Amino acid sequence: MALSKGLAGVIADQTRISSTHNAILSYAGYPINELKDAPFEEIVYLLWHGQLPSRDELAAFRFELVSQMALPYETVQLMARIAREPQHPMSILRTTVSLLGTTNDVKRDEPPRILGKMLAAIAAIIRIRNDQPIKHAHRQWGVVENFIYLFSGKRPTASEVKMLNTVMILHADHEFNASTFTARVVASTQSDYYSCLTAAVCALKGPLHGGANEQVFHMLETIHHNHQDPVEFVNQRLVAGDKIMGFGHRVYKNGDPRAVILREIAKTLARDTDNMAYFDLQEQISQVMAEKTHLHPNVDYYTALIYHCFNLDAETFTPMFAACRTAGWLAHIIEQQARGCLIRPSSEYVGQTNRHYPTGKEENAID
Numbered sequence: 001m002a003l004s005k006g007l008a009g010v011i012a013d014q015t016r017i018s019s020t021h022n023a024i025l026s027y028a029g030y031p032i033n034e035l036k037d038a039p040f041e042e043i044v045y046l047l048w049h050g051q052l053p054s055r056d057e058l059a060a061f062r063f064e065l066v067s068q069m070a071l072p073y074e075t076v077q078l079m080a081r082i083a084r085e086p087q088h089p090m091s092i093l094r095t096t097v098s099l100l101g102t103t104n105d106v107k108r109d110e111p112p113r114i115l116g117k118m119l120a121a122i123a124a125i126i127r128i129r130n131d132q133p134i135k136h137a138h139r140q141w142g143v144v145e146n147f148i149y150l151f152s153g154k155r156p157t158a159s160e161v162k163m164l165n166t167v168m169i170l171h172a173d174h175e176f177n178a179s180t181f182t183a184r185v186v187a188s189t190q191s192d193y194y195s196c197l198t199a200a201v202c203a204l205k206g207p208l209h210g211g212a213n214e215q216v217f218h219m220l221e222t223i224h225h226n227h228q229d230p231v232e233f234v235n236q237r238l239v240a241g242d243k244i245m246g247f248g249h250r251v252y253k254n255g256d257p258r259a260v261i262l263r264e265i266a267k268t269l270a271r272d273t274d275n276m277a278y279f280d281l282q283e284q285i286s287q288v289m290a291e292k293t294h295l296h297p298n299v300d301y302y303t304a305l306i307y308h309c310f311n312l313d314a315e316t317f318t319p320m321f322a323a324c325r326t327a328g329w330l331a332h333i334i335e336q337q338a339r340g341c342l343i344r345p346s347s348e349y350v351g352q353t354n355r356h357y358p359t360g361k362e363e364n365a366i367d
Helices: 040-049 055-067 073-082 089-100 111-129 143-152 158-171 178-187 193-204 212-225 230-239 257-272 276-293 299-309 314-339
Strands: none
Touching (some): 055 111, 073 111, 089 193, 089 314, 111 193, 111 314, 158 257, 158 299, 230 276
């Protein structure tokens, strides 16, 4: 069998959830450009059921999701302790997701309840880290409006809801990415939802996957606060062989279609929140990267600035990614479990062969 590093180009299975065929992202057959302004709840329904809901189905689904955006008392008590520890928020989220699978009746927890809890947990982690009280969802509001309120403590404007709604849709799913495939591997063993999600969170934490958005903003901060020339900064990093985070994608060789949409949101938010200095840096960096490497911004590049404009600190950017991607993770867990097929690939052994245990060695063993 031919070896493919990182499983690049390998078709591991089939899915009806999302596709990047011909570098066009689609959910259940609908191109992302046509879905970006739909209600987030509608896209979650589409990912889970493979079809768009009717008006009544959407209203009922929205109410169900919002009503589940709460955490059990014992979970909150334990989170209040672990979330104050000096560790990365993704480590806190990993422990929290695992905790949710032990303090509740796992068999009763279905995807709507789990998604609601995940959103509430991520918002709670942000609040606790900032020494702020945990907020409670308003059942008459939508999921995105509630989520912003839960992590910020303020009711967002209609414009803020609309923009984050689009961000959450664009991050909701992306076929067999690293964290989703990790979740599917665990799901293939018929493990429970929380075990699958815990594994997905662990994979998302890495800087080459979900953690890239955090690294993008650290780069912008370094350039901005040190008054560095962005072109010179990039050139120096490239000469040193360092990776510029937020650029390039294994699937999208001519540019990530999500980044095109996110760029406009980042620009609007930067203008509205007095953060245009960061956006201008991004424009200069993306231009020199295109000229020097022919690489284009990916989904992480502009998301970093967007989250900053929502007054989030860089360490919480990846948990925000998890808040969006949980919808897709759950869709893939459901699909994989229904397959009933264990994922167990083969490997190519490249170590030494024809080695033999020394005769008589057992005689020298210590009694």
